Amino acid sequence: MREIKASQIIDKVKELFLKANYHIDPDLLKLLQKTLEEETSPIGEFVLKMIIENNKIASREEVPICQDTGLAVIFIELGQEVRITDGDFAEAINQGVKEAYQEGYLRKSVVDDPVFERKNTKTNTPAIIYTDIVPGDKIKFLVMPKGFGSENMSALGMLKPADGSEGIANFIVEIVKKAGPNPCPPTIIGVGIGGTADRAMVIAKKAITRKIGEPNKNEKYATMEKEILKRINNLGIGPAGLGGNISCLAVHIDYLPTHIAGLPVAVNVCCHAARHAEGIL
Amino acid sequence: MKEATKITTPLNEEKVIQLKAGDFVNITGYIYAARDAAHKRLFKLIQKGQKLPIELKGQIIFYAGPTPTKPGYSCGSVGPTTSYRMDPYTSTLLNKGLKGMIGKGLRSPEVIESMKKNRAVYFGAIGGTAALISKSIRKSEVVAYEDLGAEAIYKFYVKDFFAIVVIDSSGYNLYETEPPKYSK
Numbered sequence: 156m157r158e159i160k161a162s163q164i165i166d167k168v169k170e171l172f173l174k175a176n177y178h179i180d181p182d183l184l185k186l187l188q189k190t191l192e193e194e195t196s197p198i199g200e201f202v203l204k205m206i207i208e209n210n211k212i213a214s215r216e217e218v219p220i221c222q223d224t225g226l227a228v229i230f231i232e233l234g235q236e237v238r239i240t241d242g243d244f245a246e247a248i249n250q251g252v253k254e255a256y257q258e259g260y261l262r263k264s265v266v267d268d269p270v271f272e273r274k275n276t277k278t279n280t281p282a283i284i285y286t287d288i289v290p291g292d293k294i295k296f297l298v299m300p301k302g303f304g305s306e307n308m309s310a311l312g313m314l315k316p317a318d319g320s321e322g323i324a325n326f327i328v329e330i331v332k333k334a335g336p337n338p339c340p341p342t343i344i345g346v347g348i349g350g351t352a353d354r355a356m357v358i359a360k361k362a363i364t365r366k367i368g369e370p371n372k373n374e375k376y377a378t379m380e381k382e383i384l385k386r387i388n389n390l391g392i393g394p395a396g397l398g399g400n401i402s403c404l405a406v407h408i409d410y411l412p413t414h415i416a417g418l419p420v421a422v423n424v425c426c427h428a429a430r431h432a433e434g435i436l
Numbered sequence: 437m438k439e440a441t442k443i444t445t446p447l448n449e450e451k452v453i454q455l456k457a458g459d460f461v462n463i464t465g466y467i468y469a470a471r472d473a474a475h476k477r478l479f480k481l482i483q484k485g486q487k488l489p490i491e492l493k494g495q496i497i498f499y500a501g502p503t504p505t506k507p508g509y510s511c512g513s514v515g516p517t518t519s520y521r522m523d524p525y526t527s528t529l530l531n532k533g534l535k536g537m538i539g540k541g542l543r544s545p546e547v548i549e550s551m552k553k554n555r556a557v558y559f560g561a562i563g564g565t566a567a568l569i570s571k572s573i574r575k576s577e578v579v580a581y582e583d584l585g586a587e588a589i590y591k592f593y594v595k596d597f598f599a600i601v602v603i604d605s606s607g608y609n610l611y612e613t614e615p616p617k618y619s620k
Contacts, residue, residue: 196618198600202562209565219503219513222566260512262503262586273473275585304518304541304563336611337518337541339563391619395540395562397600398614428564 157234157292159436161242164294167434168229168251171298173259175432176224177217179210182367183404183429190341190401199399206394206427220428224261225300227252227282230361234291249280264303285357294436297364305342305426308334309359311352314418320379323348323420328386330422331403336396339426343367344387344406347421349413355421362407363423364431371408380406394427440598446494447535449555455601457608461559462596467496467538469590471517474581475525482528489580490589493533498561500538501586502576511576511592515566516540519558523547530554538599542611552607559599560610572597 184207191203213220229248239247256263256279265280266273310330314322327346334342347359370377384406393399404427413419438460443451445465455461468490470478481488499519503512519539526537527550535556540563543551551558561569575593582588603609 196614198614205562205565205568209568212571213513213567216567218506218509218567218570220567221564222501222503222512222514223517224503260504260506262501262512264501264586275587277585307518335542335615336560337520339540389620391615391617393615393618395560396615397560397602397610398618400618426564 156238157236158238158240159294160240161244161247163436164239164244164247165251165254167296167436168248168298169255169258171296171432171434172227172252172255172261172300175298175300175430176219176259176261178214179220179428180367180431184210186367186404187427190404194394194399194401196393196397196399198397199394199401202394202397210428219261220430221302222262223264223302223304224256224279225302225430226265226306227279228299228301228360229282229284230297230299231284231286232289232295233286234293235288236292237294245284248284249282252280252282253278296434296436297361297431299360299364299431301360302426302428305338305424308338308424310422311356312420313352314420316416316418318418323418324379324383324386326420327383327406327422328390331387331424332390332392334424335392338424340392340396340402341394341404341427342402343404343425343427343429344383345423345425346406346408347423348408348410348419350411350419351413352419352421354411355419356423358409358411359421359423362409363425363429365407367429368405376408376410380408442596445496447496447557448494452535452555452557452605455557455604457601457604457610457613459601461599461601463496463599464595464597465593467498467592467594467597468579469498469500469502469514469592471499471501471587472521473584473587474589475522475529477581479525479528482532490591492529494535495533496536496538496559497529497534498538498592502570502590503566505576509570511570511573513566513570514573515569516561516563519543526550530556543603548603548607548609551603551605555605557601557605558603560602561599569597
């Protein structure tokens, strides 16, 4: 048994949410520079230059990349040999979020009752916590402040097995086409195929955080990713939706076994910031 | 890249009809920031014929809710939120004299018709460039609905706030005209 104090969890969660909000993933910054060289639309180039400059300012001055500092989503792998002491696990995570958003000058964007009162909780909590219990004695954290401009463009389709890879591609491309400029293109599209309706959505969101542009290990799914990316870029939406040949930076598909009658396809749209940070205790 | 036209607030019909879709602008003067919840309140007040906490005539509303202001800064990071969520309230505000909106993303046909009727303009600020945009905000204060926190109405004094005319008062819309040039 390895003991980890709740206070260590608070500190780690806080550290990661601050990091994710100030510092863009270095691989993503490199990809944005490469995209700038490949974009042929003058306005598209201009938009990409501003995005890159913004990300550099945010990192240098430790100010938020975007005013939508997101709903706090966190994926945790909890080693089954770990014993958490001196506090409640979920409370510690929420406390870490609360401290990050308070001390880091991040925006509090969470309302309690979503339909009627919609009163701001003033703490940017509760966080959305996904916990998998795994072998080992470590805790792995993957935090994702998820902005809602992109989240609002997400969708789920309960396709039929007969729809196949072509039906899936059509579904995804149609969603991105309909979203147009709204999710701050160039986007990163996370796709979850299989499982159940809810599980597909979770793996779609997590897929966004894969090393940018890394293909699925299964060749057939990797080919699907490439084809969908090409079709999306052929839409001409462009950076900020103002026209261009790059509308999407990456399509990451993840898949799971599913029911004989089912083909759930979840599409989680992400903007060009794709904020996330990882850490281990 | 093309030169940006300098414009100042408040706007009037003459200034607005000169702005064409695709123009780059640098805005100087006071603008308001308001998003979903504040729009809902303003809409309800107008429906009841009651006085508004802010002047609308000739003004520009920036669809935005900033991050809290860090010490040593005049404003937090603040970029545009997605405009379509304000569409249900927009015609009502345009009928009351609002002349400009800064946001990002699609607008409904109803909003565009109202823009044409009322001679109003829709500017796009670039989503996700909030740290950069905040550099053009010299003063920031909450002027209404402080209880809404991130969704309060702010008054910003901006100097050379960069934006692109995305939909002009004739209804020309870059989101419609540009992507087809690049689609294959």
